[in-house]
Amino acid sequence: MTGPKVTIIMATYNRAHFIAETLSSIQKQTYLNWECLIIDDGGTDNTIEIISPILEQDSRFKYLKRPEGYKKGLPGCRNYGLDLAKGDFIIFFDDDDIVHPQNLELCVNELNQNQVSFCRYKREVFFNDFDYNFNYTKEYSSFTIDVNRIADMLTNKLPFNSCAVMWKKECFTNNRFVEHLMYAEEWELYSRILSSKVQGISINKTLFYGRKHSNSNTGEFFDHNPVRRESHVNAVLLIIQNLKEKQLLTPSLIRYFITISVGFKEYNLFNKIIEILDPSVLKRLQWSFFYRSYPLRILVYKIKKSLK
Structure with missing residues (x-):
């Protein structure tokens, strides 16, 4: 496995019925140099039983339980993952969604080729069963994002979904999720990072698919x-x-x-x-x-x- 390492941070809580499909989509990534930190937020279902075969088969997945030193909730789990991350690049995936096979490959290419600190991409949503008919083209348009677009980001003219951005690790050197926030935590953190005047790139290709259901934040x-x-x-x-x-x-x-x-x-x-x-x-x-x-x-x- 060559190229920069990507750390995928995934918080999970009672998603045994979804998580295996999500992990399978990560295993199918065309870019191979990654680690996936699965942080359990104290769930009570059979998640560990469901994912044990995957953990045994693929050492790039690591299952951990959130320690008491981190507040219960998505921000605390992600902060724990950030403190453990060994990758050059950081990306957050949810435990009930589907990742495009080229997600890591295309984002790593952009971060390697351009003097930017993050790569944003498009996200779509789906209901019920997922259609695995992916578009594998590597031709797409792009544009740069800097602090001048912060108003567009905050007003959702330029959405920054938590799972639709790959970051260089340095973006989190002085930035962490606010752990008492139980909603809009990525909105707050990502705007804080952007306000520090880092520059990124946005590519016009869908690389992530969010599952829509009522049992979500x-x-x-x-x-x-x-x-x-x-x-x-x-x-x-x-x-x-x-x-x-x-x-x-x-x-x-x-x-x-x-x-x-x-x-x-x-x-x-x-x-x-x-x-x-x-x-x-x-x-x-x-x-x-x-x-x-x-x-x-x-x-x-x-x-x-x-x-x-």
């Missing part, structure tokens, strides 16, 4: 799970604080976050944002008017749209 968030919603609020506040300190917080981003706060009144998000911003009295009044008038403006917009 994202599914629980949209079902108004209070733990996930509170975590989203805390992630917003951490992002705003970081951007303010680095003088990257633009008026348009402030408007975006204040717009978000309308949907989180029970967490008093707007006032917490204002507290971090610490604006002048006039600016405080302007933002307050923007916040309070937003629902009415949205209603007027919807009425106008329906009339057209």
Whole structure:
């Protein structure tokens, strides 16, 4: 096995019914120099029984249990994996998804050939059974990403899914997941890395397939799970604080976050944002008017749209 080593970090929790298919897709990678750290977050199902044949067959897979020194949850498991990683490059995969066979190969090629710190790629979703009819072309367009695209990343115009980026290990030298976040943890961390002015490349090829089901962090968030919603609020506040300190917080981003706060009144998000911003009295009044008038403006917009 030649070339830089890739560390795949996979947190798992009670996914015995999905994980074997995910690991199988990793085994089929065209790039061979990798290790996969499977971090069990204290699951109670038969995951270890399901994956034992794979562990015995392929020494590149390592099964570990999250130690008590790391907080329970996805961020704690991933931080543990980061501390153990021996690879030059880091990538996070979930325990219920499918990886394109060329995922590692194409990302490693991009990171080797370009002076960039990460390689982003496209992700698609699927329901129920997966169609293994992959597109193996190596011809695709690409574009660079730098700190000037941070607003696009935060507003989801340029999505940064947690499993759709390969990073150089140095990106995590001074950066780790915030372990009390139980949702939007990668949104917060990836924006923090991008705000440090690293440069990356995005390739227009789908290399990862996310399984859609209700028993996921994202599914629980949209079902108004209070733990996930509170975590989203805390992630917003951490992002705003970081951007303010680095003088990257633009008026348009402030408007975006204040717009978000309308949907989180029970967490008093707007006032917490204002507290971090610490604006002048006039600016405080302007933002307050923007916040309070937003629902009415949205209603007027919807009425106008329906009339057209």
